[in-house]
Amino acid sequence: MDGAFCFRNGTQLSKLIDEAGIITRDLDCCNHRPAVASLLRLALPHVNTMPPSENLVNEFGYARQLLHTDPGGRFSVMTLRWMPGACTPIHGHNAWGCVGVLEGEVGCETFAHKTRDTEPGVPEAPCLVSTGKLLAGPGTVATVDPDPCGIHRIFNPTQAPATTLHIYGMNLEAEPEGLNKWYQH
Ligand SMILES: [Fe+2]
DSSP, rough: GGGGOOOOOTTHHHHHHHHHHHHHHHGGGHHHHHHHHHHHHHHHHGGGOOOOOOGGGGTSSEEEEEEETTTTTSEEEEEEETTOOBBBBBBEEOOOEEEEEEOOOOOEEEEEEEOOOOOOTTOEEEEEEEEEEEEOOOOOOEOOSTTOOOOOEOOOOOOOHHHHHHEEESOOTTTTTSSSSEEEO
């Protein structure tokens, strides 16, 4: 990153959005995810945004709020609030994604496709196996590739709410339900 991406002087969310707009407009699309992740890593300590209202918390214990969609539809920014005990269903994303922790701690469990052994002549039954868990605190940035890679679930194993900031390479205003592909485990 060069000086154009310096966030040391009081950056707000709007600057992060502006810089993500430049990256997704000017770089080859295969570089968007790593470049936006580097940007988010620099910006995260300086971003100050209100978390989604806890009135929006869903049956899985989290709330999400869309903050911005790029006018060209190349990316969207949203924030999520994770209540203690929250846990998403297992899912993949239909776009690249970058996730940063603003407040509190969240866990992520990753999964991979595996083929179940079956009787001869019976079609193979796909299933998911856990490939690991991690706990992430403020300032941590993680990225995810589009499904079928990057299958995961996010959870809050702590006693305090957590807030995360997400950037996805798709237009979530046009397709508010188009981001996630849900799996049964
Ligand atoms: Fe996710």
